[in-house]
Amino acid sequence: MESEATVFVVDDDAEALASVRALVTSMGLTCKPFSSAEEFLEFCDEGADLAGCLVTDVRMVGISGIELQEQLAQRHISIPVIVLTAFARTPLTVRAMHNGAVTMLDKPYDDDDLWDAIREGLKRDVVQREGDAAKQAVQKQFESLTPSEREVLDLVVAGLPNKVIASRLDVSVRTVENRRREIFTKMHADSVADLVRLAVQFGVE
Numbered sequence: 001m002e003s004e005a006t007v008f009v010v011d012d013d014a015e016a017l018a019s020v021r022a023l024v025t026s027m028g029l030t031c032k033p034f035s036s037a038e039e040f041l042e043f044c045d046e047g048a049d050l051a052g053c054l055v056t057d058v059r060m061v062g063i064s065g066i067e068l069q070e071q072l073a074q075r076h077i078s079i080p081v082i083v084l085t086a087f088a089r090t091p092l093t094v095r096a097m098h099n100g101a102v103t104m105l106d107k108p109y110d111d112d113d114l115w116d117a118i119r120e121g122l123k124r125d126v127v128q129r130e131g132d133a134a135k136q137a138v139q140k141q142f143e144s145l146t147p148s149e150r151e152v153l154d155l156v157v158a159g160l161p162n163k164v165i166a167s168r169l170d171v172s173v174r175t176v177e178n179r180r181r182e183i184f185t186k187m188h189a190d191s192v193a194d195l196v197r198l199a200v201q202f203g204v205e
Contacts, residue, residue: 005122006030006052010040010068011084012060016107020055020084023111024118037063041071050079051129053102053121055114058085058092066092069099078128080121084109138198144186152179157196 007024009031011017017033024031034040037060044050056065063071065083072079083096086107096104102121105113145153155165162180166173189195
């Protein structure tokens with residue numbers, strides 16, 4: 001069962017937090033508010049499911065919204081982030097976008113703009129999770145190969161013909177053909193091009 005998308009909101013201003021929460025609720029979405037970046041990071045460290053997106057203010061007591069972005073990245077936590085600020089400055093905006101923010105909105109923001117940003121964030125999260133799931137599936141396929149099959153795979157992807165592979169590995173051509181057959185079956189590939197695409201696209205080593 002897929003996790004329900006949640007909009008996580010971090011702001012140390014109770015009124016601003018309530019305002020975003022009201023908008024999210026009006027969208028029919030689940031909202032989980034936090035009064036500080038530290039509180040949200042503690043929630044993350046507990047292994048919580050973060051399906052959804054994050055809306056955070058920039059200027060907060062303690063860890064700022066931009067620093068929160070960077071700490072999430074250091075923890076290898078991927079979640080689309082929407083940054084809100086009443087103190088927009090070009091270097092701040094550049095830093096937020098460089099960190100991968102969906103967007104940065106100036107306060108006071110238009111509800112429709114935040115609504116659109118949240119929709120985009122949720123859409124990005126779905127795409128990212130689907131990509132992660134696909135990569136994990138390919139990783140398992142690679143791991144199902146035996147060491148001898150991996151040797152053949154590396155040489156097949158390098159473009160070498162069966163006879164050359166057989167010579168390199170000091171085995172018969174028939175053995176190479178059998179291993180190739182197993183590789184294509186386990187990797188759910190129809191051609192060498194498929195194998196190369198999987199190796200390049202998913203970066204599986």
